[in-house]
Amino acid sequence: MNSLSPLIRPLLVFLALVSCAARAQTAQPVRVAVLADKGIESAEQEWAGLFDWLNRRVPGRSFVFVGLDHPELRQAVHDHSVDFVVTNGGNYSELEYSEGVTRIATLDSPLGLSPDQAVGSAIVTRAGSGITELADLKGKHLLAASPEAFCCYQIAARELVLAGIEPERDLGRLEFTGFPIQRIARAVQDGKADAGIIRTCLLEQMIERGEIKPHALRVLSPRTIPGFPCQTSSRLYPDWPFAALSHTAPELSRQVAVALLEMPRTPEGYRWSIPAHYAIVDELFRDLKLGHYANLQQETLEALVRRYRLELMLLASLIVFWIIHTVRVDYLVALRTRELRHMTEAMRERQNALDHAGRLAILGGMASAIAHELKQPLAAIGNFARGMDRRIVAGRLEPEPLREGCHEIVQQSTRADATIEKIRSFARKNVGVMRSVNLASFVKEAADLFGVAHPEVCIDWDDSTDPSGAQVRADAIQIQQVTFNLLKNAFDAQKAAGNPGAPIEVTLADMERGYQVSVRDKGGSLRDEDIAHLFEPFFTTKPDGLGLGLALSKGIVESHGGTLTLTKEAQGVRASFWLPAEYPHD
Amino acid sequence: MTEQDAIIYLIDDDDAMRRSLVYLLDSAGWRTEAFASGRDFLDQYDGHVPGCMVLDVLMPFMGGMEVQQVLRARDICLPIIFLSAHGDLAMAVQAMKLGAVDFLEKPCKDHVLLDAVGRSVRHSIVQCLSEQQLAAARARLETLTAREREVAECLAAGDCNKTIARKLQISDKTVQVHRHNAMEKLHVHSTAEIARLILHAQTPSA
Incomplete structure (x- = not known):
């Protein structure tokens, strides 16, 4: 700029001045939106004085009245198609939050106590209605002008809510009549409704004008506000503000504010005052969950999202990662569980097959014992019958020997029957049923059974336990199977060593909170390398063995929580199994 | 010396089997004495002849074959009929070699057993008679x-x-x-x- 010639400088100043003047002359009209929910024309008339004043006091600008109802006003402010807005306190408070409008002055009404405390609601009822408090309105028929009317429905509604009455829910009927609200007062007086919501001071004005008889209507839950001449059911709220939109030039706002404050009182007594506080309106909206509180959460969420976008994205990616991880882990767990189940099923099937094979082997071993047990009584019966026949043929008919023969036949048939029943019940017994049993008695039973099947065997039975004791929880058949197996091994070992008749020692003794059954044979010795494999299925040292006995026995004993061991002795082998006592004693 | 003098010694560890054989033999007119084991018999036998033994091959503690061996060692010449639940040919051959009269499979037909008993008793009597004559001759020579x-x-x-x-x-x-x-x-x-x-x-x- 320093390089510019002194001649050019005055020219620039002139040009600037010209452009300013041109801008002033071509300035667009200032559009002032006015809430006109009671009709545009009446509103325009009502506010005509204000517009005259502004047009006079703010030079070079023309102020245009734009009468709008609630939705139109909201839209116009949102679209910035107006520069100022004049509306009620409620509507203003809403716009302040949503659109950022700023009040520059508040109406000072002759009816109000002050611009801050100017508007309130009176809920009126007939004098003799019996309704005295707001709470009494429950289930009653209430009239109001419009749900959107700040004054006076929303103001009254707050008091109702605070008195415990949710208008939509608790009132018998909530009827909106529209404006003017004078008709509400009349309707209540005429008994067309139980109560009605009107503006404060309206009742007093109507009585003064003779439109309503004094004492015909009564204000519910009247509050006393010092200095306030009218009866009110609600607290008082600030009057209408004159507000600038966010895009309105500050200079214009300042000029308008100054003009408003300088405006003299109207013939009705209205003037403009410094802006009031609208915080109380905010409280009302909060209580009624109206206005910006209706969508506060949404707004807050949006704001939060905007503010914490990075953190949220990080969180989101963490969540996504966590979900992927969880799904993967779940999948792997499911996969491995399935594999494990297949494995256990295969194992169980193999175990079942082994069990089955083992049982068949034992049944085979018992078949000769069973046959022997049945053959004896049948042979005896035959002998008795033939003997009797011979006596009869020979004419030796003494009754005593014949009766003896009959008696013996009966006895022997009973014995055969008992044997068959025993076999049947043995075959029927459920394998896998754990019961409380006496170890001594059924090990002895197994030893006896073995003795029957192998008459040449000699078993030395020694029970050193308490006769009442040796109580274990076991499947008796399975433990007998184990005992049978061990005896068979012992006997086979002795036979192979050439001394089948040597006594096999079977002992039962207390041991470590349980009982131990030992079967000791005088057979050949075992080779160390064989001992390691003895419990493996299909391993056998016998020429005709299946190699299942010990593997099965070990499985059975271990399923009972016990142990099966083999130890080499100087001569022969000791096979022992231990089972935990049912009632261990220390 | 006749069949009336003969005693049939029955040895079987099964009570019912033993009683039924006693009954059968008694019904056929034989005198019997029954024992539960070979040892019982050996302890109580007084050397009476004639007669025969009916002996179960398979008995605990002392099998029929063992009883036969003890009898031979003691020079007791009672004919033996073996009864066996398990028809074991090798055992039968051995028993017969050692002088058993018969080897029957249990349960055997009554007439088979009774025939065998009769045969054994007659054998016993003949044997006894010849033994007696011999003893008498020797005794007379001694005088x-x-x-x-x-x-x-x-x-x-x-x-x-x-x-x-x-x-x-x-x-x-x-x-x-x-x-x-x-x-x-x-x-x-x-x-x-x-x-x-x-x-x-x-x-x-x-």
Whole structure:
């Protein structure tokens, strides 16, 4: 700029001045939106004085009245198609939050106590209605002008809510009549409704004008506000503000504010005052969950999202990662569980097959014992019958020997029957049923059974336990199977060593909170390398063995929580199994 | 000595089996004595003959074969009928070699058993009778003096009195006295009978 010639400088100043003047002359009209929910024309008339004043006091600008109802006003402010807005306190408070409008002055009404405390609601009822408090309105028929009317429905509604009455829910009927609200007062007086919501001071004005008889209507839950001449059911709220939109030039706002404050009182007594506080309106909206509180959460969420976008994205990616991880882990767990189940099923099937094979082997071993047990009584019966026949043929008919023969036949048939029943019940017994049993008695039973099947065997039975004791929880058949197996091994070992008749020692003794059954044979010795494999299925040292006995026995004993061991002795082998006592004693 | 004198010894460890065999044999007219084990029998047997044993092969503690061996060792000659629940051919052959009369499979037909018992008892009687005759002959020979025995043996060999007198260097008269006394003592009436008796006594016992 320093390089510019002194001649050019005055020219620039002139040009600037010209452009300013041109801008002033071509300035667009200032559009002032006015809430006109009671009709545009009446509103325009009502506010005509204000517009005259502004047009006079703010030079070079023309102020245009734009009468709008609630939705139109909201839209116009949102679209910035107006520069100022004049509306009620409620509507203003809403716009302040949503659109950022700023009040520059508040109406000072002759009816109000002050611009801050100017508007309130009176809920009126007939004098003799019996309704005295707001709470009494429950289930009653209430009239109001419009749900959107700040004054006076929303103001009254707050008091109702605070008195415990949710208008939509608790009132018998909530009827909106529209404006003017004078008709509400009349309707209540005429008994067309139980109560009605009107503006404060309206009742007093109507009585003064003779439109309503004094004492015909009564204000519910009247509050006393010092200095306030009218009866009110609600607290008082600030009057209408004159507000600038966010895009309105500050200079214009300042000029308008100054003009408003300088405006003299109207013939009705209205003037403009410094802006009031609208915080109380905010409280009302909060209580009624109206206005910006209706969508506060949404707004807050949006704001939060905007503010914490990075953190949220990080969180989101963490969540996504966590979900992927969880799904993967779940999948792997499911996969491995399935594999494990297949494995256990295969194992169980193999175990079942082994069990089955083992049982068949034992049944085979018992078949000769069973046959022997049945053959004896049948042979005896035959002998008795033939003997009797011979006596009869020979004419030796003494009754005593014949009766003896009959008696013996009966006895022997009973014995055969008992044997068959025993076999049947043995075959029927459920394998896998754990019961409380006496170890001594059924090990002895197994030893006896073995003795029957192998008459040449000699078993030395020694029970050193308490006769009442040796109580274990076991499947008796399975433990007998184990005992049978061990005896068979012992006997086979002795036979192979050439001394089948040597006594096999079977002992039962207390041991470590349980009982131990030992079967000791005088057979050949075992080779160390064989001992390691003895419990493996299909391993056998016998020429005709299946190699299942010990593997099965070990499985059975271990399923009972016990142990099966083999130890080499100087001569022969000791096979022992231990089972935990049912009632261990220390 | 007749079948009436025979006793059938039954040895079986199964009570019912034992009783039923006793009943059957009793019904057929036999006298019986029953034992639960071979040992019981060996402890109580008084050497009575004639008779036979019916013995179970498979018994605990002392099997039938063992009982048979003990009887042989004690020179008791009761015929043995073995009963076996398991038809074991090898065992049967061995038992028969050791002198068993019969080897029957249990349960056997009653007439099979009774036939075997009858046969065994008759066998026992014959055996007893021959044993008795032998014992009597030996006993009578024992009553002779040494000289009488020499004379009797020479007679049995077919020598005449003169030859005997020359052999023994005694007189004819003395030979005649010895010959007379020997025939008296041996209850025989001819030299042929003397010869048969001495021959019989010299055969080994059964």
